[in-house]
Amino acid sequence: QVQLVESGGxxxxxxxxxxxxxxxxxxxxxxxxxxxxxxAPGKEREFVARIxxxxxxxxxxxxxxxxxxxxxxxxxxLVYLQMNNLKPEDTAVYxxxxxxxxxxxxxxxxxxxxx
Numbered sequence: 001q002v003q004l005v006e007s008g009g010x011x012x013x014x015x016x017x018x019x020x021x022x023x024x025x026x027x028x029x030x031x032x033x034x035x036x037x038x039x040a041p042g043k044e045r046e047f048v049a050r051i052x053x054x055x056x057x058x059x060x061x062x063x064x065x066x067x068x069x070x071x072x073x074x075x076x077x078l079v080y081l082q083m084n085n086l087k088p089e090d091t092a093v094y095x096x097x098x099x100x101x102x103x104x105x106x107x108x109x110x111x112x113x114x115x
Contacts (some may be wrong), residue, residue: 002026002104004096009109016113017084022096022106024077030100034079036070038092038111048094049081063089086113 008020022034036048049060049070058070069082079096093108 001102002098003064004098004104004106006094006106008097009094011112011114012086013099017082018111020081020083020096020109020111022079024079024098024104026087028077028098030102032071032100033095034049034072035099036079036081037095037097038090038109039043039095039108040089040092043078044046045095046092047057048090051097054077061090064093071106079103083111086101088113088115 003025006020008018012018018086031053033050033052035050037045038048039045047061049063049068051058051070051072067085070078091111091113093110094105095108098104
């Protein structure tokens with residue numbers, strides 16, 4: 001019922017920036033919150049950022065605080081992750097997740113940060 005497509009990933013030098021987008025289609029009216037996760041090679045999937053769909057309340061994992069910003073445009077069913085001052089340890093596949101009555105995931109977008 002909800003399809004998510006992430007975009008904006010790529011290869012960037014350490015200290016650079018990327019802006020990820022997650023575009024949702026379908027029945028998003030039951031959405032409660034949106035999260036970004038990432039999974040690096042050899043590691044478990046890691047929570048990155050969350051935003052409440054109605055209130056806009058946000059929270060982040062400690063390692064990205066001050067560098068990443070999650071935002072949204074409810075009318076356009078878009079959520080963003082602005083990533084600044086990227087570090088090699090940020091290299092991962094980044095996934096968008098919409099939560100409501102059900103749980104929906106995108107296919108992910110690769111972010112690679114070279115040192």
